[in-house]
Amino acid sequence: MGTAMTDALWAQLQSRVYEVQQQQDLQTAPSRGVFLRAYWGALAWEQVARLQQLRAVLEAEDAGERLYFVQAIDKPTGDAALSSAQVSAALQHLNMTKTGYLIGMCPLFLGMEVRISRILPEPLLTRELPCIVRRMELHPKEPPTPPGAACVVLQYQPLGVLVEVADSDYGQFQVPGDDVPKGHFYVRPVFNKQSAWVFEVAPKQKLRLVRKQVPLAPQRVLTHFGLQGITARSGLVAFLNQPPWMKDGDYGLALYVMLSRATKLSDLWLIGVPERPYFEGFLHEHNKTLVDRMSLFERLSVQNEQAAEKYIQKLLWRGNAYVNRTLGVSGTGQAKRRRLTGKTAVA
Structure with a gap:
């Protein structure tokens, strides 16, 4: 939600847009069974x-x-x-x-x-x-x-x-x-x-x-609030229309919550998808306080990882296979972590 999308990724997202008038209605088979196994979410x-x-x-x-x-x-x-x-x-x-x-x-x-x-x-x-x-x-x-x-x-x-x-x-x-x-x-x-x-x-x-x-x-x-703790493994029909009373900053965050419930793009059916800029720098532009807070936690995470690494070295745990597996350490001894910005960094 903070970096530019490639044309290929945007095309893939657009392929998940469900137009009821152009495709099968929610009440018809075989789409009906798929939709009734999925979660339905709206804002x-x-x-x-x-x-x-x-x-x-x-x-x-x-x-x-x-x-x-x-x-x-x-x-x-x-x-x-x-x-x-x-x-x-x-x-x-x-x-x-x-x-x-x-x-x-x-x-x-x-x-x-x-x-x-x-x-x-x-x-x-x-x-x-x-x-x-x-x-x-x-x-x-x-x-x-x-x-x-x-x-x-x-x-x-x-x-x-x-x-x-x-x-x-x-x-x-x-x-x-x-x-x-x-x-x-x-x-x-x-x-x-x-x-x-x-x-x-x-x-x-x-x-x-x-x-x-x-x-x-x-x-x-x-609602997107109710979906926050749920992994929609059976799919998600997401109604993404922005309510007239919802602020832009909240809408950007709500989009992230909704889209992150499914485990893969093919499990999403999207209705009311906004324009491309909403998926790129929109959250940074309209909810700077949240983005700054996320960046703070990223910095704290880096500091905590560095402190933990020092203790691991002191305790001679680096050669322990279970510890390496838990920390996600690669064969070269480097630990990778996923940052909130979506980028992968090497600690």
């Missing part, structure tokens, strides 16, 4: 919230399962009441970071890959934990589901959703009191009483609401 909740619902519909259709929509319950913290129209508008609020990480309309189907959207009181059930929906305990008052219905908007929140944690290490754990197999947990609706969210019911008129909802969300549709 704004205005995109992510809609992609969450779209992906859930496509996945349920592929799985041949009925899709259920769980409606959140929003209540004002004071004496005010919400009208029907305001309740509907609150359900459509897009930014989950503003609503205590509880989604307005939570899509669920049996076998769906989900993630826990907020920290829960049960041990080990942490935010972003990947799970699979195994069973839904519907409310006793829930009306019968129409036969053959592809999707159902539940009238009552379910008593709980039984999920299996995707991580095999959880197979040894079981919550006391829940008669379920090991590695399975009941996720029940929760209130975000400690983090009431602000809802604008009219221009210059706001209410603080508490929300009750099942703390689950689609697993593979995230």
Whole structure:
């Protein structure tokens, strides 16, 4: 993100641009299966919230399962009441970071890959934990589901959703009191009483609401913030359009975060790609503070490596094969390191 790109590299990047109108639509085969295995990422909740619902519909259709929509319950913290129209508008609020990480309309189907959207009181059930929906305990008052219905908007929140944690290490754990197999947990609706969210019911008129909802969300549709700790080995569909409210300096960094999630260029499908200068000196021009900070850490890294090398020589570790392997030392005795600028330097 800081050096000039070759024409060949720019051409390769352009080859990953996906034009929906010119190629197969996201809903058609065979592209559909590839896209549904990949992560989807965007820079704004205005995109992510809609992609969450779209992906859930496509996945349920592929799985041949009925899709259920769980409606959140929003209540004002004071004496005010919400009208029907305001309740509907609150359900459509897009930014989950503003609503205590509880989604307005939570899509669920049996076998769906989900993630826990907020920290829960049960041990080990942490935010972003990947799970699979195994069973839904519907409310006793829930009306019968129409036969053959592809999707159902539940009238009552379910008593709980039984999920299996995707991580095999959880197979040894079981919550006391829940008669379920090991590695399975009941996720029940929760209130975000400690983090009431602000809802604008009219221009210059706001209410603080508490929300009750099942703390689950689609697993593979995230903002660039949510993608930061993820390696998208199954690919990434990246929506790179710059939101109108995002500053240029933040946009340059967001581009880097998004593009660095995939392990290789062929695993990227890019939508809304900006012009070539955005990938060259853009970050240096618009986020100088960050670039200076990166340069500082590079200098500190060099100093620390030099200090460590002195101790290695004193301890006579240079002839140890394990130490050399750990340090990445070449056959000539030179250690190579990757710098944040993307250049390879010899220590």
